[in-house]
Structure formats: C-alpha cells, structure tokens
Amino acid sequence: MLVLDKPAGIAVHPGPKGGDSLEAHFDGLRFGLPRVPALAHRLDRDTSGCLVLGRHRKALQKLGALFKAGRVDKTYWAVVEGVPEADSGTVDLALGRRDASRGWWMQVDPAGQEAVTDWRVLGRGGGRSWLELKPRTGRTHQIRVHCAALGWPLVGDAIYGDRDAASTTTLHLLARLVAVPLYPSRAAVEAEAPVPGHMAAALAALGFAGNPAP
Structure with missing residues (x-):
C-alpha cells in the first residue's frame, strides 16, 4: 500500500476529455515492482489529501474489499460558509444523480443511494466554520452535497x-486522515495529510495552529 498526499487541481485518472492525471505518473512509484500501483479509491479533482494506492493485484483486492465494507476510517477537514448551531451531528440524506448530462453532479434524492456523514465543529469565526467530517458511506460528492444541503457550502465549491x-x-476540502486495518491482529495503518497552502489562512482564522504543507 502507498498513501499519497494528493494536491488539489489534478484528477486521479483521465476523464472523458483526457488531460493529465495522477495515474499518468504512477510508473515512478513502482519501487522495484514489475507493475505500477493502482487506485484503491478516488478523490475529487479539487480535493487534496490522503489517497490510497495498492502496489499489486492482491493488495488491490484486499483494499477494495476494506473500502467496500466501510472498514477504512476516513476523516476530512472542510472550511464552510455558515455556522452550525450544534457542535456535532449526523447527516442522513440519500443522494442521486442530478442530471445525466452533468456527469457526476449530485443532489439530495430520497430515492437515491444511502449517504451518511458524521460531522463535528472544530472552529467558528467570521461567518465560517471548520468542520471535521467522517463519511460512513462513499457516495460521489457526498460531503459537498451534504454540507450544502444543510446551508454550509464548502468554500471554493463551484458546483454546490x-x-x-x-x-x-x-475547494477547501482535505482528506486529512485515513486509517486502514490491513492486519487483523495489529492497529490500523494511519496516514495524515498536512494542511495544503490554499487552506492555511482560512484554517488559521478558525483556530488551527499547525503548519501547512511546504
């Protein structure tokens, strides 16, 4: 397994129109293995942070099963417009495709797929909030749609x-932490992504005292 600190602004794989992607550079991550690593899951183009790769076929099968079963713990940080009244909560709103012609754009849809996100406020100020979000399901744009549906759209979200x-x-969305239970008798393997430069000022204004990525 490899965990990359994905930068915002680059797709993880080529889209219908082609263009550069992280996958195009995976050959440099073989580290002696005959095959290039492959994606165990995906992040949106504009989301930064922890991205898990499998180094060979057997690893990908195991990682795929863990992600599908919801056993991989994923923690996101987001800066949103708006201030939740509560300090924490759970969003349980099913999601469906907004329009087939709009690609991956999603919307709240009672007839859609189950989507559940736990959230907690880490900081408030100036009409914005710093949220920790833990998706229990892995729907496309889940965090972005859930936050917008509650009246707290993510800073930099051009769609929602x-x-x-x-x-x-x-987009101010960071895949901050991933914990993968690779071995049944050991603690989960954890990786934490640093705060990217484009989120540093906003998070500092909301109380984050750490250092951004160089």
Whole structure:
C-alpha cells in the first residue's frame, strides 16, 4: 500500500476529455515492482489529501474489499460558509444523480443511494466554520452535497456553493486522515495529510495552529 498526499487541481485518472492525471505518473512509484500501483479509491479533482494506492493485484483486492465494507476510517477537514448551531451531528440524506448530462453532479434524492456523514465543529469565526467530517458511506460528492444541503457550502465549491466566489478560490476540502486495518491482529495503518497552502489562512482564522504543507 502507498498513501499519497494528493494536491488539489489534478484528477486521479483521465476523464472523458483526457488531460493529465495522477495515474499518468504512477510508473515512478513502482519501487522495484514489475507493475505500477493502482487506485484503491478516488478523490475529487479539487480535493487534496490522503489517497490510497495498492502496489499489486492482491493488495488491490484486499483494499477494495476494506473500502467496500466501510472498514477504512476516513476523516476530512472542510472550511464552510455558515455556522452550525450544534457542535456535532449526523447527516442522513440519500443522494442521486442530478442530471445525466452533468456527469457526476449530485443532489439530495430520497430515492437515491444511502449517504451518511458524521460531522463535528472544530472552529467558528467570521461567518465560517471548520468542520471535521467522517463519511460512513462513499457516495460521489457526498460531503459537498451534504454540507450544502444543510446551508454550509464548502468554500471554493463551484458546483454546490457560490460559483462566482469559487472562480478565484480552490475547494477547501482535505482528506486529512485515513486509517486502514490491513492486519487483523495489529492497529490500523494511519496516514495524515498536512494542511495544503490554499487552506492555511482560512484554517488559521478558525483556530488551527499547525503548519501547512511546504
């Protein structure tokens, strides 16, 4: 297994129109193995942080089973517009495709797939909030749609938030921590991504005292 600190702004694999992607550079991550590593899951183009790769076929099968069973613990940080009244809670809103012509755009849809996200406020200030989010399911754009549905769109979200403001701001969503239970008799393998530079100022204003990525 490899865990990358994915930068925002690059797709993990080529889209219908092609273009650069992380997959195009995986050959440099073989580290002596005959095959290139492959994605065990996915992150949105504009999401940064922990991205898990399997180094060979057997590893990918195991990792795929863990992700599918919901056994991989994923923790995200987001900066959102708006201030939740409560300090924590759970969003249980099913999601479905908004429009087949819009690719992966999603919406709350009672007839859609189950989608559940636990959230906790880590900081508030200036009309914004710093949230810790733990998705129990892995639906496309789940965190982004759930936050927007509750009135707290993510800063920099051009699809579910303020499109005009997002045109000059990168999405403020970080896959902060991943914990993978690779071995039944050992603690889960954990990896933590540093705060990317484009989120540093916003998080500092909300109380984050750590150091951003160089």
